[in-house]
Every structure is written in C-alpha cells, then in structure tokens.
C-alpha cells in the first residue's frame with residue numbers, strides 16, 4: 315500500500331509514499347522514513363524541545379520488563395478481545411495508540427497493524443521489532459490518520475483522547491482499553507509511598523458516550539513472580555512512580571527479597587463505535 319492511512323499532520327491532506335524513504339502530501343510537506351522503518355509525524359516546527367512521552371531509559375526498562383513475560387496475560391487478553399470483537403474476525407486494520415515499545419502491538423492478529431506513540435525512542439524499538447507493522451511518532455491528541463481508517467483500536471495504559479479515537483475508528487468498529495485497577499502494582503506502591511492509596515478506577519471513555527458504547531468491562535488480575543530485583547527496578551523505572559518516592563528507593567528496591575510478588579490488576583474494557 316503506497317498511500318493512506320496516514321494524513322499530513324500539518325495540512326491534514328493524505329500522505330503518499332513516492333519512494334520507500336519518505337511520505338509527502340500535495341502541499342509538499344515531507345516526512346522522512348527513519349532507517350528503523352518508522353516515520354515522525356509530529357507537526358514540523360511544533361516539536362517540543364524536550365522529547366515528549368517516555369524517555370529512552372523508560373523505554374529500555376519497559377522493554378526489559380515486558381521481555382520477562384510478566385505482562386503476557388495482558389497481551390493475550392487484549393489480543394483475544396480485539397480479534398474476537400472485530401466483526402467476528404473480519405477486521406483488517408488495527409491501531410495501537412500509545413503503543414510504547416510495541417510488545418502488545420506486534421501480538422495483534424490483524425493484516426495491517428498501525429502503532430503510534432509520541433515517544434521517538436519507543437517507536438524506534440517497536441518498529442525495529444516488527445517490520446510488517448506501520449509505526450509513527452505522533453500525538454494521540456491529534457492523530458495523523460484518516461477518518462474511520464481503523465476497524466479496531468487498542469490503548470494499553472496510554473492517554474485516552476476519546477474524540478480522536480472516535481474519529482479514526484470506523485462506525486461499528488471496536489476499541490479495547492486496558493487501565494490500572496485498584497490494586498495494580500500495590501506492593502510497588504507500598505515501597506514508594508508512605509501512604510499508598512488504591513488506584514481510582516475510572517472508565518477511560520466516560521466523556522465519550524456519544525461516540526462509543528461500553529459492551530464489556532472485566533477485571534484481569536494475576537500475581538507476577540518477578541524472581542530477581544532487577545525486574546522490580548525495571549518495573550519501577552517504567553512507571554510514573556519513578557518521579558516519586560524517597561531518595562533511597564532504588565536501593566530499597568534492589569534489596570527487596572528475591573522472588574518479589576507484585577499484583578497486576580487491570581481493567582480491560584471493550585467499546586463499540588456507534
């Protein structure tokens with residue numbers, strides 16, 4: 315496919331790929347394909363100085379942690395939900411918004427898999443690991459995608475911009491979101507905060523009733539046996555908790571007894587686009 319689904323982030327016109335090295339629009343905006351196979355579709359001239367999204371260190375920690383298989387129950391559940399609900403298996407195109415380093419993305423069983431994330435280091439890793447997927451550095455709040463281009467979309471622990479999701483998922487298409495339940499990473503939070511509180515569970519699309527209807531919302535819970543302190547450190551480093559906690563948190567985590575058990579508690583919600 316040489317054109318679609320991308321749209322120019324500057325003028326919104328369709329992007330075409332005149333050759334494998336770049337995408338261009340009819341207003342002559344041009345976006346180079348990086349050697350890793352992804353394209354940067356943040357609007358030209360409006361790229362913030364500090365890289366947005368997850369840093370290279372967070373991406374590396376997430377990649378190492380997910381490679382242990384500790385989140386595989388989540389990958390399988392999201393994969394199965396997306397496949398099952400997408401027209402009984404007829405969906406062609408799936409979009410992962412806030413795809414991160416792509417562990418869940420590359421498991422999605424669709425002919426065309428699109429992954430977007432605002433973090434360049436994350437997209438670089440995701441694209442390298444999944445040459446058949448189409449990846450772009452892009453903002454979930456202003457997706458460089460055509461209306462109704464996706465039969466299905468997923469969002470795993472990412473920021474949810476419901477209007478944009480409603481615009482790019484076709485009518486009758488589906489959306490699967492995964493977000494923390496009340497006990498998610500409870501043991502890690504106990505190490506980080508003096509006064510840990512449960513996560514407040516909110517349906518991520520509570521303001522988007524006009525676009526999507528929820529048709530299932532299930533808790534998914536399992537215990538992660540991390541085995542070695544390095545995994546706990548990676549888990550810490552890939553979450554926002556890394557900005558909190560006492561100064562000695564890293565040494566506390568490093569000396570946590572082997573085989574630490576951390577609860578994963580995730581709410582997986584499926585929506586249909588009205």
Ligand SMILES: C[S@@+](CC[C@H](N)C(=O)[O-])C[C@H]1O[C@@H](n2cnc3c(N)ncnc32)[C@H](O)[C@@H]1O
Nearest residue numbers: 367368412413414431432433453454470471472
């Ligand atoms: C908690 S991580 C989850 C990554 C991946 N879905 C996973 O589960 O492994 C959240 C991701 O959202 C991305 N992100 C944050 N703000 C974003 C935005 N405005 N647009 C696109 N991605 C964003 C971050 O860079 C990060 O990769």
Ligand SMILES: [Zn+2]
Nearest residue numbers: 322325339343
């Ligand atoms: Zn343009």
